[in-house]
Amino acid sequence: MLNFPQWLDIIIRSIVLLAVLFLLTKWLGKRQLSQLSFFEYINGITIGSIAAEVSTGLEKNFLHGLYSMLVWAAVPFIIGLLSLKNKKARNFFEGKASVFIKDGKILEDNLKKEKYTIDELLQLLRKKQVFNISEIEFAVLEANGELNVLLKKENQPLTPKDIGLQVAPQKENQTVIMDGEILDEPLSECGHNRGWLNIELDKLGVSLENVFLGQVDSYGKLTVDVYNDKIQVPDNQEKPMLLASLKKCQADLELFALQTDSKNAQTMYQTNAERLQKILDKVTYLIKD
Template sequence: MPDWLNILLRSIGALAYLFLLTKIIGKRQIKQLTFIEYIVGITIGSIAAFMATEMDGPVFHSLISMGVFAIFPVLMEWVSLKSKVMRDLFEGKSTVLIKEGKIMEDNLKRERLTAEDLMEQLRIKNVFRVADVEFALMETNGELSVLLKSENQPLTAQQLELTVPPAEEGQVVIMDGVIMDEPLATAGYNRRWVRTQLQKAGVALENVFLAQVDKGGELYLDLYDDKIQVPAPQATKLTFATLKKCQADLELFALGTKNETAKQTYQRDAEQLQTIIDQVKPFLIR
């Protein structure tokens, strides 16, 4: 067998075996790898490269070696799940770097971090003043977790007692000029509705790169031709304007009538409609 063909077959075999071992080890992002997993990854890669290019030794020797290194992190994870001591040994512990706005210099030295390193990590978290930090923790994966002081935390709708619409999962109903039937059915619409919306917007189906519909029935269109301006959906805004007009009409009727009973009825209806408008406003004005 020619050497180039031998190397080709060994390389393909090494890649296939690496893929199998990766599935066994499990899913983890690069930044979530532990020290052992990082070492194992480098070692297995080196063995795979040696297996692909070293034609004198038997292939199964490299396969056995790669298998041993791949099984070790799996066993390590199983032991870590059973024992807190072993989990701390293999994965390490989190380290407090800032507490109540005060930098813990000893812990910083223990993690071999300089003040510049700490400030860089804080800036990545959009924090530029150490005094704004209540608590900062170096996680076992090297990430810095930061808790700002209460007065420096951004306000939430709950704190302001505001009603906000629930998070919506938009459905992609057109992709690359093709209507997607499954997400369209999930959203509760059909192809006729899509074509009607495209006709209203004056857009051809084949010119649509992506279309997404939300729970309110508004269709977002992104076209291949970026020079074409697609009109923004106005259905919910028109609904809000109509409700406001009805509420204003009720108030005018209450002011214009001389019948006391009718006046009270119009005022009560105007107040009730205003309450409804306040409740649905976050859903209609976005």
Template sequence: MPEWINIVIRSVVALVYLFILTKLIGKRQIRQLTYIEYIVGISIGSIAAFMATDMDGPMFHSLIAMTIFALFPVLMEWLSLKSKAIRNVVEGQATILIKDGKILEDNLKKERLTTEDLMEQLRMKNVFRVADVEFALMETSGEVSVLLKSQHRPVTPQDLDLPVAQAEEPQAVIMDGNIMDESLANLGLNRNWVRQELQKAGVALENVFLGQVDRAGQLYLDLYDDKIKVAPPQELKLTYALLKKCQADLEMFALSTKNKRTKQVYEKDAEHLQRVIDRMKPLLTQ
């Protein structure tokens, strides 16, 4: 057998076996690899390269070595699940870098980070003042997690005690100019509804690259021609505005009437409608 054919066979076998071993070790992103997995990855790659080019030694010797290296991190992962002490050794522990706005220089040296490195990591989290940080930790993956002090965190609807509609994944009902019947069925809609919405928007089906329906039943369109602007759906906002107008009219009627009983009816209806508007606002104003 020519030598080059032998190299091709060995290389293909090495690649296939590497793929099998990688599936065995498990799926992790590069930045999530432990020290052992990183070392094992380099070693297995070196053995595979040696196996592909070494014409003297038998192939199965390299396969045995690769198998042993691959099984070692699997064994360590299993032991880590059983023992926190082993997990701390294998995966390491998070290190506090900043506490209550103060940099812990000893921990910074322990992780071999310079002040510039720390500031770069903070800027990547959109933090530019160390004094604004409550905690900053270096995770075992090498990422820096940052918790801002409460007065410097972005305000959330929960902080303001505002109700917010639950987020749900929009459904794609049009792709590449084709209607997706399964997605429509999941939403309880049909092709006639899609055609009516496209007619309202003045858009032909074949011109739609992507069409999505949100939880409120509004259709958002992305066209092939990016120069054409499609106005966003306004039905919900118009409904909200109409409800607000009705509530204001009821209050005005209550102020203008001289009949005490009629005034009470208008005021009661206005309060009831206002409660309905408050409950529906997160959905109608999204």
């Protein structure tokens, strides 16, 4: 084996082990980064400790450290496969959810079993914007330690479905400008091109090179953030103008119905005014901003 200076040996070992840790983490999956079980938490600490020890412990065998890291990475991978196929194994290694509140009543025994105090429970509820326990239908502590809350039906926020209103599906915002550069792929995904983008920028009175971030929402509206925070970017007025035009048209129809002497014309104007009012009731919340 080549004899490197100690400082160079440490650098080489560190780079190699960093690459190995990265590959092992990719192999184990994203769950390692987001929701760690107790076993995975211990496993991550141990693998990191082994890597640190082998990286600086020049008197220790390098391959022995790699073997140990591979073993510690393989064990949770195998356990993960078992958990996918067997419910009992999944409950044992990952734990089970515990119900803390049911029908507005706190289940004290489950709190004690999970070693949670009432203060800790109230803190978790406040994070969910819930301050009154009697409003809760169901609250469960998941295996990863997150508390999920279901409010009683009368305390849940009103949705368009509750009032029989059909709305268009919401799409994710597309970032079309970043650091003054146009991103063509997301721009085409939202059904626009550079010509449209330049027109919209002209309406806002900003130039492309001054835009730090530009996004198109699901309704096709462009919003931008410029480098100079002192510059006030005007809001796109197309939707408010459309809403104002619709309201004016509806008011004109009602006025025509009052002014005409013809019964047929009066009925026609009044009928269409009512139809337009129903349309306004359905779309106002979409175009009022």
